Amino acid sequence: MGYQNEQTIFALSTGLGRAAIAVMRVSGAGSQALLARLCGRLPAPRRAALRRIWANAATQDNLLDEALVLWFPGPNSYTGEDGFELHLHAGPAIIKAVAEALVAGGARPAEPGEFTRRAFTNGRMDLVEAEGIADLVEAETESQRKIALAQSDGALSTLYQGWAEQLKRALAHQEALIDFPDEDLPPEVEQGLLQNIQSLITAMQAHIQEGARGERIRQGVVFAIAGPPNAGKSSLLNWLADRDAAIVSPIAGTTRDAIEVSGSLAGVKVTFVDTAGMRETEDEIEAEGVKRALFHVKQADCVLQMFAADHAPESVFAGAILIGNKTDLGQVPATVLNEPVMPVSLKTGEGLDALRAVLERRVEALTAQSSFGAPLLTRARHKAGVQEAVACLQAALEQEWPEMRGEELRLAMRALGRVTGQVGVEDLLDAVFGQFCIGK
Numbered sequence: 001m002g003y004q005n006e007q008t009i010f011a012l013s014t015g016l017g018r019a020a021i022a023v024m025r026v027s028g029a030g031s032q033a034l035l036a037r038l039c040g041r042l043p044a045p046r047r048a049a050l051r052r053i054w055a056n057a058a059t060q061d062n063l064l065d066e067a068l069v070l071w072f073p074g075p076n077s078y079t080g081e082d083g084f085e086l087h088l089h090a091g092p093a094i095i096k097a098v099a100e101a102l103v104a105g106g107a108r109p110a111e112p113g114e115f116t117r118r119a120f121t122n123g124r125m126d127l128v129e130a131e132g133i134a135d136l137v138e139a140e141t142e143s144q145r146k147i148a149l150a151q152s153d154g155a156l157s158t159l160y161q162g163w164a165e166q167l168k169r170a171l172a173h174q175e176a177l178i179d180f181p182d183e184d185l186p187p188e189v190e191q192g193l194l195q196n197i198q199s200l201i202t203a204m205q206a207h208i209q210e211g212a213r214g215e216r217i218r219q220g221v222v223f224a225i226a227g228p229p230n231a232g233k234s235s236l237l238n239w240l241a242d243r244d245a246a247i248v249s250p251i252a253g254t255t256r257d258a259i260e261v262s263g264s265l266a267g268v269k270v271t272f273v274d275t276a277g278m279r280e281t282e283d284e285i286e287a288e289g290v291k292r293a294l295f296h297v298k299q300a301d302c303v304l305q306m307f308a309a310d311h312a313p314e315s316v317f318a319g320a321i322l323i324g325n326k327t328d329l330g331q332v333p334a335t336v337l338n339e340p341v342m343p344v345s346l347k348t349g350e351g352l353d354a355l356r357a358v359l360e361r362r363v364e365a366l367t368a369q370s371s372f373g374a375p376l377l378t379r380a381r382h383k384a385g386v387q388e389a390v391a392c393l394q395a396a397l398e399q400e401w402p403e404m405r406g407e408e409l410r411l412a413m414r415a416l417g418r419v420t421g422q423v424g425v426e427d428l429l430d431a432v433f434g435q436f437c438i439g440k
């Protein structure tokens with residue numbers, strides 16, 4: 001049975017701004033009475049019906065709108081509680097008047113993510129699925145949409161629950177070893193147990209390693225554009241952004257603050273960071289810019305290392321894509337320190353299509369799904385939980401005492417349980433659901 005929160009909440013679930021329809025969403029114990037108060041007779045569950053919406057239908061006082069009404073009795077609703085939706089005409093005055101009628105009927109405005117939080121509380125989804133829904137609402141690119149949909153649909157949760165199941169079985173074996181220490185349990189039992197723990201560790205470590213790809217898909221692949229002053233870094237940023245995002249000038253040291261532009265490449269969200277030209281400088285502000293440039297080079301998933309024509313760099317950043325600019329002014333070397341160079345001219349456009357293709361391939365390589373197609377972790381929170389589980393399992397393998405090993409297995413289960421929200425997550429919930437938009 002669904003648990004009904006005494007506080008009935010409401011929120012506009014569609015965006016503000018000009019639109020034809022606005023969906024007002026309501027959930028909580030008072031939903032049925034509130035819907036009756038606004039429109040009189042309730043429609044059949046989950047069937048859209050056209051109704052007049054009144055401030056108070058009983059007295060037919062103050063007609064607010066005529067709207068499609070959907071009645072969702074719990075527990076088979078999004079939140080697990082009784083709830084309803086009003087598909088209103090989207091005029092701001094209508095929305096305001098209906099909100100006032102809802103408050104007069106005893107409801108209150110929802111907090112960000114409160115509907116989904118109630119769905120979690122009622123066991124309609126676990127924490128990982130709830131995060132998937134938050135990501136789905138935010139998704140801007142194809143790859144973000146796909147990874148969020150798989151996660152909200154339970155693919156990642158199934159993986160974590162499967163591990164928790166295996167740990168439970170390992171724990172049962174462990175307890176058998178404790179309960180019957182001197183009995184004739186064949187030695188294979190203990191060996192099998194240790195092997196199971198080891199293979200779980202291997203699977204979890206692979207998941208953590210692969211996880212960088214999932215985090216990149218969710219947050220975007222970050223390219224830092226770096227190189228000496230006047231290489232044409234800001235010119236490149238503007239071409240990638242297709243607008244004048246950064247100031248371009250013949251004065252060396254033009255760019256100081258890092259300038260970020262986001263877009264999509266190969267269906268993946270990408271962010272390009274233009275940085276200050278790197279050189280020794282007496283200018284305090286420029287020096288700060290150079291410091292920031294180095295920071296972004298370190299943080300980036302890939303560095304676009306630029307230089308102008310024959311000013312080839314003396315060192316190459318690890319994994320960087322080398323770009324030799326200004327081919328209109330002179331020859332660009334084919335390689336620098338054995339690394340291939342992309343020859344381009346931001347002025348004439350030469351080589352830019354080829355450069356875009358190289359960037360797309362790099363994005364694909366940085367986000368490609370694992371060969372075995374397992375769901376990817378998408379958040380530092382998941383990573384921390386799985387890392388903790390791995391640490392406990394490694395400790396379990398090192399324990400001589402069976403009782404101590406059992407305790408480590410239990411701690412590993414707990415760590416996974418915190419990821420999916422099965423155990424002790426009260427302290428986490430505000431952080432998780434606070435990231436949602438209101439009305440979800």
Ligand SMILES: Nc1nc2c(ncn2[C@@H]2O[C@H](COP(=O)(O)OP(=O)(O)OP(=O)(O)O)[C@@H](O)[C@H]2O)c(=O)[nH]1
Pocket residue numbers: 228229230231232233234235236247248249250251252253254255256275276277278325326327328329344345346347348
């Ligand atoms: N001839 C020629 N000039 C270019 C080319 N690309 C950029 N420039 C010019 O080079 C100068 C410097 O370009 P920027 O894009 O400001 O260079 P930057 O690397 O951002 O420079 P800083 O911000 O000072 O580090 C500008 O005058 C550009 O117009 C090119 O391919 N050919």
Ligand SMILES: [K+]
Pocket residue numbers: 229230248249250251252253254255
């Ligand atoms: K410049």
Ligand SMILES: [Mg+2]
Pocket residue numbers: 233234235246247248254255274275276277
């Ligand atoms: Mg610049």
